[in-house]
Amino acid sequence: MKCYDELKDKVVLITGGTQGIGEAVTNCFTEQQSQVVINGRKLDEKVQKVIDRTGAYPAMGDLSNKDRATEIVRETIDKFGKIDILVANGAAMSMNPFLEQNEDEWWQQINVNLTGHIASIKAALPNMISNGGGTIIIISSFFGTLGWKNATGYGSSKSGLLTLGQYLSREYKKYNINVGIIIPGVIRTPQLNVDANDLGISYDEVCDMYASEIAMARLGDPEEIASLVAFMSTKVGGRGLSGRHVQVSGGEYRTTPYYV
């Protein structure tokens, strides 16, 4: 992975930084010698291994709790004095037909993926403004741009994140704050277990099924998202791509991007 000198010592908070794409982003910023804070729901044995390996500082907590989502940003600032980069990656997902899904379970996805991140971004922005700028990277999903069967809650939260990023970029550009949006395609992460369960097939079978539908005939790796997060966090990459979304999908899910 390419290292950017300008990312050294930057203070980076990664929500959902404990597994899957988030863990790859954590690894990436560790390689960049940034000061990394990771958030996950709870500090279990697996998360402790990530912390031991990367040296990341843990700010654990459930993003669906708006107060906690705010506090993890405050903890970051208290620990390192500032926040330079916020990677809004944490996500909850449950797949069920809309008319059959438990309402609380449905809203949990909106509360974590969208409302929790709005709370954390609201907490981070004043610090970024007073520091002369910052970067927010939003991890959306093609479930949001295309829509997806049995994923109405997840899709709603992710299309909301895309729009949030576009308008944040426009509003806070004057404060030198860049907002990049990434739309991963099908990435080889533990989250695919949700899809496998929904379809009643194994993890390997769901991977093969998705790969057969992708132009490059393979799933993406989490590191392929992480490298774009790093590029979007640089001065030039951030400037050019602020308010924009990039789809990292092996050729699937193509749209023409128009922006506000």
Next chain:
Amino acid sequence: MNNSEIKTILITGINGEVGVSVSKKFKDLGWKVIGIDLTPKAEIKIVEEIDAYYSCDVTNRANLVELVKNIEVEKGAITALFMAVQFDNQLNKGFLDTSMEEWQMMLNSWLKASANACAAVGTSMKGRRNGRIMILTPDFSKLSGDCIMTATAAGTLHGFIKSFGTEVAIDNVTVNGIFANVPFDLEAIAETAAYLVEEGGYITAQLISLRGKE
């Protein structure tokens, strides 16, 4: 892309501001840069800085295919293509004032030139299962005035990029459009091109929107 490979990028429209900027970036990264433009060699701004230059009308497919074949024999495999069409003189006329002949010229400049360049490099890239193609397609939405014809001609590339990208993805050839707001942020275009080539191996058949200079 494997750093141990000899890496060569072919840049069309190399005498324009985007071509120059992208050339310098790839030279800085240690790539071999080969330029193509309509302009005679003596008038090329950065001819001393690049590895080879060829004057060629890219709207003539047969000539371009032959030229690229010869380049690959003499200089080695082309691993990346950057298409930078120059268009400054195309914005002066409004929709009603542009003749059908002028429209055809615009279409040739954008779609025909890009299609020809992809045809020229695409087969050998597929054969090697390694290639990165980037096509500059300006976004005129922030400009005032009548850009209808030029925007439409450039807009044909959107469908081409997505469609061709899906066809060659299976062979590890990526095809992306750099959909950059006018006026261009040249540094952002060059850095994004470098990212796509060196690290963006799972990004293909996309239009990458870039902010312009403000």
